[in-house]
Amino acid sequence: MKHIKGIFAVVAIVLLSGFATISPGYDIGDIATDFELENIDGNMVSLSDYKDAKGFIVIFTCNTCPYSVAYEDRIVALDKKYASKGYPVIAIMPNNTDVQPRDNMDAMKQRAKSKGFTFPYLKDEGQKISPQYGATKTPEVYVLQKTNKGNEVKYIGAIDDNYQDAGAVRLRYVENAVDALLAGQPIKEAKTRAIGCSIKL
Template sequence: MKIFKLLSAMVLVLSLSAFTVVSEDKGYSIGDIATDFSLENIDGKMVSLSDYKDAKGFIVTFTCNTCPYAVAYEDRIEALNKKYASKGYPVIAIMPNNTKIKPGDNMEAMQERAKEKGFTFPYLMDKDQEIYPQYGATKTPHVYLLQKTKKGNVVKYIGAIDDNYQDATAVNQKYVENAVDALLKGEAIKVTETRAIGCSIKV
């Protein structure tokens, strides 16, 4: 009898767990249409994807000041913007962390970091932490490559920037670059999803 009750309890827990997983919003998948947003930039202005009338798409990157992984990728994120903004795919960086938990990611710190590094891309704050859950971002950095179409901004790639966060000179697969290059050539992206490596977003 005790065994039966124990098994029944286990089945109930597993059922509830399964339900929770099914009902959880995991954000965008490849092929989804990403909704626009309006977030404050480090210059105090509000920025939306719709502001970029001539863009062909966007390299939306969730990143921050305090994560060592994000810091390791700062120069590579800047390089992506310098290479692709003029070709129609600008970087749009978004800081998703709760600044009460990570004060080093507050707006003043973002402004200082951007000035120190010479960022040429907008560095936006997801102040109310509403945008990163829509995307399904879990790490910093976490990249979403969007392609502008008549239907909207279609998600074409999700994941890491490349395959070596430790050493930029030892990278074998440049996932984001390969994906953008494919879109610019009108070709299919070979690798559309990878696992983002970084710090968890602080809620």
């Protein structure tokens, strides 16, 4: 009996230590590591490619989630508004395409063309980047600012407060965050809850 209890104790310790090493992803003030992911045009894209950028609006999104689809026009609008000001949109598709084949690269290309995406639409092959960030939803946004230390996480969460109706939005979280950074002001709401579909693992 003691031997069995000892085995359970060892198993419990191993499980707990395993859980303890799981990274929750980035928090405000963390430095995001760079990545190299394939774009829909076949080129590999890294944040370091953007020499003149002041920061980035990194958005985990996909073709198939109704929430992501509802936000597509607003994502395009964000890039049109802020890319020229130094904060381009970088869209990343994080889903496992074996689980959700309608998010494969061919589908990504078709979606980007039909919606007129003006920004990179990258595939997180092997799902290596979304866990680093701690992204769990599509869409989910990380606003980064270039600093002497690297790309610092300044905002995490939703695009705005109404996915259903763009005309009824009251709080534009991402716009408010980027506007604050451009003005050299603190961000009033640096974290919000992303509303969307779970990333398919």
